[in-house]
Amino acid sequence: MQCLHRRGKFQLFKKFLSKIGIGAATVNLVLDDARGRIGEEVIGKILVEGGNVEQQIDAINVDFNMEMKLDDRTARSRIQSLTVARNLQVKPGDKLEFPFRHLLPELPQTSRYVRYTYHTRLDIPEALDKHDFDEFGVLPNLSIATVQSALHKLGFTEKFESGVFNGYYQEFEYRPMEGPFAGRISELEVVYITEANGVRMHVEIDKKGKGLLGALADSLDLDEIHFNMLLTKDLLANPDATLNTLHQTLEAELNNPSPNRYPSLPKVRGKHKHHHHHDAAVLSAGIAGYAIDDLVFDGDDSSDSGDYDSGDFGSDD
Incomplete structure (x- = not known):
């Protein structure tokens, strides 16, 4: 009888420990690939392993989060939240597996300024939730990837501070290290905006x-050429x-630049860029294309950042 009493007290003690996260059920998101392309599916599985006591799991949720660094500030956004399963009873020794699929929406691609994390958590009533964080690399959609590959073949290398x-919008910076534009172009800055066509x-x-x-022209921004061009889907189907x-257009603009009738985009960092309302529809279409609702910077008291914290960006040094 005394042995049963001790066993019962021990079970209560284990239940108490599980409520504060010790000996509780665990969760692990296992992805087939740690990188994925915009417009394609991310595939993997979620593994749940029982702890020391039986536990009720209200839900398995996966948040897809973005962090961006701009100047000395870091902003966070919960892009999407997926519920994989609900109302589970997980016993000690259980090893449960659930399929995971996620279609990547239109997003900025991963760079040294933009990163993504899958945050998987077990929603356990009246206890500490269990978490799993997985870094994930977002690649551009196939159309933009085709353009970037073409620039690379023309000798352009992405600069360290690009992205x-x-x-x-996201700005990319390139320098021609070889090829037909080496020694002729100092820098190429590009913003890619995906449109319907x-x-x-x-x-x-x-x-x-x-x-x-040359130094005088540089100081007065007289050496800058601004233009925009549309690469159609039919064209992009042929690398x-x-x-x-791209080669012909860059050559034409260098030799006989168009009047700067097209607007350049607003400033990202310290460079001054002129504003125009002429092409507002194009710009707003690009902004609306990203699946980002709210970017909350550090220190914003109005934020509802929840318990998401995947660490800090590395330094710029």
């Missing part, structure tokens, strides 16, 4: 100036045609 996202590129070319006149079109 800034300011909450509206293709990809629109907002482009800024910084020409490579020489001598005192060679895409490369040739």
Whole structure:
């Protein structure tokens, strides 16, 4: 009788420990691939292992979160929240497995300024929830990937500070290390905006100036060329045609630049960029295309960031 009493007290003690997370059921998201492309499905499985006592699990939830770094601030957004299962009774020794599938929406791609995390959690009533965090790399959609590949083949290399996202659009910076534009272009800045019939590129070319006149032109921004171009879906289906079109367009703009009738985009960092309302529909379409509701910066008291915390970005050093 005394032995049964001790066993009962021990069970109560284990239940108490499980409520504070010790010996509780655990969860683990296992992905087939740690990277995925916009517009494609992320596939994996969720493993739940029973703890020391039987527990009620109200739900298995997976949040897909984004963090972005802009200047010295970090913003966070919960992009999507998925419920994988509900109302589970998990016993000691149980090993449960649930399929996981997630279609990646239109998002900025991963860079040193943008990162993503899957946050998997067990919703356990009247106890500490159990968590699992998995870093995930978001690749551009196939159309933008085709353009980026063409630029690479033309000798352009993405700069270290490329990929800034300011909450509206993402800017990429390239330098021609070889190929037909080496020594002629100092920097190429591009914003890719996915439209219904293709990809629109907002482009800024910084020409490579020489001598005192080149330095003067650079200081007055006279060496900059601004334009935009639409690469249609039919064109993007042919990588060679895409490369040739980019090559010809860049050559034409260098040799006979168009008047700067197209607006450049607002500023991302310290550079001044002019505002125009002429192409507002194109810009707003790009903004609306991202599946991001709210970006909450650190220190914003109005935020509802929940318990999401996947650590800090690395330093810029």
